[in-house]
Amino acid sequence: MIPRPSTVQILTADEAAESVSPGAVVTISGAAGNLVPDALLRAIRRRFDSKGEPHGLTAICPVAVGDVFEIPGLDHLSSPRLLSTIVCGSYVYGRRPDTGEEPEITKLVLSGKIEAYNFGIGVVYNALRETAANRPGLITRVGLGTFQDPRQRGGRLHEATRPRFVTVCPIDGEEFLRYQLPAVDVALLRASTADEFGNISVEREPIDGGIFVQALAAHNRGGRVIVQVERITEGRSLPARSVVIPGALVDAVVVAPGEKQATGIQYDPYLSGELRAPDYSVDGSTDPIEQVILDKAVDRLPADGLIILGFGIPSRLPDHPRLPQGIRFCVEHGAIGGSPAVGLQFGGARNAEALIDTPSMFDLIDGGGCDMACLGISEVAPDGSVNVSRLPSAIPGSGGFTNITASTREILYCGAFTAGGLKIDYSGGAVRILEEGRHKKFVRAPREITYNSSHNPEQRVTYVTDRCIIERRDQRLVVTTVYPGIDLKRDILAQAEFELSVE
Known part of the structure; x- marks a missing residue:
């Protein structure tokens, strides 16, 4: 008889926010408006505004989290006391249509009040994977000769940011860069569905992102994995092939229905790949x-x-x-x-x-x-x-x-x-x-x-x-x-x- 695993802990967003300790290293899923755990980020900001905690967080975000329209994402964390360091593969780009202002996270980074780094999206994801596997960093040619090379700026976005996370690594007479990220304490992720045992699927999302790698980076180093989902289903009812994060890695689930699928899109099954649009075509650019x-x-x-x-x-x-x-x-x-x-x-x-x-x-x-x-x-x-x-x-x-x-x-x-x-x-x-x-x-x-x-x-x-x-x-x-x-x-x-x- 197959043993029945314990059910996953189901928390409110505010309860989940309590598990983020001061000084924690958190990795956050997202790609502009895709896969953003916005309910979790809102709850962390509410806790900070009411209790002054958590503070001094380091955020590792392989891709920009949020947009300039209706999904604030990292803007929720945009306080120099709440956030002390940020490592991103990209940052939210554009200006708010109502005010013409930059995103709050952009203003915070440009102010020089927090340490801020930018490395390639693939570099951040794969450096997290190396951290998860307890290997000595990501060794790659990506970034050589660019502003991410430590002989230029080492990915630092302003002079107040300390040189760290990337070094030159010669191997057999050839130059490489080695990227090393800190151990992750908490992974804050977004997906579609969780079953009662914590198995996670992304069938309603436009992309898978790297949420498995982010979960692994937290779990394997003793951290917590918290996943915001739209819905809960019966245990073992998800097809095994559809599970992108096994329940063994998940510590808690937050149910937050009604979040947008992507920027300006409540839900589009043709974008998630659940359906195929017949004779789909898009009008060419008029610019x-x-x-x-x-x-x-x-x-x-x-x-x-x-x-x-x-x-x-x-x-x-x-x-x-x-x-x-x-x-x-x-x-x-x-x-x-x-x-x-x-x-x-x-x-x-x-x-x-x-x-x-x-x-x-x-x-x-x-x-x-x-x-x-x-x-x-x-x-x-x-x-x-x-x-x-x-x-x-x-x-x-x-x-x-x-x-x-x-x-x-x-x-x-x-x-x-x-x-x-x-x-x-x-x-x-x-x-x-x-x-x-x-x-x-x-x-x-x-x-x-x-x-x-x-x-x-x-x-x-x-x-x-x-x-x-x-x-x-x-x-x-x-x-x-x-x-x-x-x-x-x-x-x-x-x-x-x-x-x-x-x-």
Whole structure:
């Protein structure tokens, strides 16, 4: 007879918040509005506001937790007494539509009142996995030559932050980085369903995230695992294949029905993969800047292969009418195939062929399993290095960018040539600049380096913009294609801070 395990402890959010001790290291699930344990975070803030505890927390968040609209996420913890240190793979990006202000967590980080770090999403997940397995840190090439390299800033977001968590690690004459994260005391996670024995499933979520790895990081080091779910079901009624965290790892469950599935979405079964939308299609972008970039980018795609898409303009490529038939798209959070969600809903995909967990997705990425990456740009240096992680008054962080660019054989960067008020006309195959952007993006000195061109000389790298195509050749940038309607000197050469070569 199979023994009956003990039932899992079911707590209110306020009861669960009591188990977070002062000075604890907590890891929190989320990816913008996906998988955010918002009820738990709200309860922790209520306890802090009423009792002054917990305080001095260290938060390890592989991905940004929350959005700027309706899921506060980490904003609940945004007090320099409540939160002392934060390690994130990305930070909430954007401004609140009602006030125009940055998220509270962004303001707290930029104030310098807490220690703040940014490493790649894959780095944070896999460093947690190494912590869980009691191994001596994550050893990887990801981050070499970027702002995450300890010889630059070591991922520190301001000077008040101490250098820690990453060191240079030579092995057999080759340089690597070693990332070491502290032991986790509490994992605060979000999922769909728990059975009476604590087994956890995510059938209603757009992504799996890395909640198993986060649970393991806490459980294996003597910490607590608390999972916020939408519903409880009878013990052993979940199909074994659907369980992503076994009940043996779970200490408590908090039931919080009615939470949003993702930013702006209460629930969409096509995004969670429970149903497949018939004849699903999305209208193409109506923004002329996006239209011309997507039109030119699709002509550079291979006939087949696996292509990983980044946040922003590249995420709209799967809905282009002229796609090669043999290619598959994927996104860093684990969706393969389908139509990726865009904007702050980025992460999942409607009508996906497969949904794998995020740490495994990064194993695919880090091992060079993607044939091409299509990514955005914020600033480009004379040698082709790129910044996407630091903007004026914003810290989106590197996200999956440092992982993807470290090992993908071919990169197609997609973005406008200038920013801030740029307006163009795109009609009849020609482009006219109606109003030039106020900020140049091809600059002598980017704010920081998220992709180091000199560390990846073997990659084929192309920059597709709203007015021209540029290729990297021998660490210099060469304009290879000027679109009809564009004046080379006025619209391209004069809008870069450094000299571009012209083919």
